[in-house]
Amino acid sequence: MKTKIFALLLMLIMPVCSYGADISAIEREGLIMRVELNTLGADAEPSEREEILKKIAERCRGTEEGESAYWDLADLYLGGFPEEMRKEAQETLELCLKNYPNSRRSVMVKCKLAELYDAGTPRRAELIRQIKNDGTLPNVLRSTLN
Numbered sequence: 001m002k003t004k005i006f007a008l009l010l011m012l013i014m015p016v017c018s019y020g021a022d023i024s025a026i027e028r029e030g031l032i033m034r035v036e037l038n039t040l041g042a043d044a045e046p047s048e049r050e051e052i053l054k055k056i057a058e059r060c061r062g063t064e065e066g067e068s069a070y071w072d073l074a075d076l077y078l079g080g081f082p083e084e085m086r087k088e089a090q091e092t093l094e095l096c097l098k099n100y101p102n103s104r105r106s107v108m109v110k111c112k113l114a115e116l117y118d119a120g121t122p123r124r125a126e127l128i129r130q131i132k133n134d135g136t137l138p139n140v141l142r143s144t145l146n
Contacts, residue, residue: 026059026061026063027063027064029060030056030059030060030063030066031065033052033055033056033059033065034056037049040052046081049080053072053076054073056069057070061099067096067103067105070096070100071109073092074088074092077092089116090116093112097109097110097113107131107134110127110131110134114127114145131145
């Protein structure tokens, strides 16, 4: 109940607090769901957090919140459940790359994916090739990739 009241208040005051920035209804919905996620707290069941992050990723396609939800969901799969869910994290990050191929975060996603794939797999080799060819990654980091 507290969460719903807070989300309603946020929805009402958001246009006033945006300092002239025009945010879409989808972005507003993503922010409201993010507030709901944050009010769960760190002690919440991972499945509750997973459900909200999946909603954000699905409903807020094409927004910063949508993209961020994929990263947070992968992070949850890797450390938020009693056992690491590596395959789910890989699938989530692959979806992030598919849905946001030109994102400023794509190199970071590719690096995380390369870390998750086993050495010698064709997908890992392809990701490392893409990362090495990306001009935005500092040379010192690019040289550490094998």
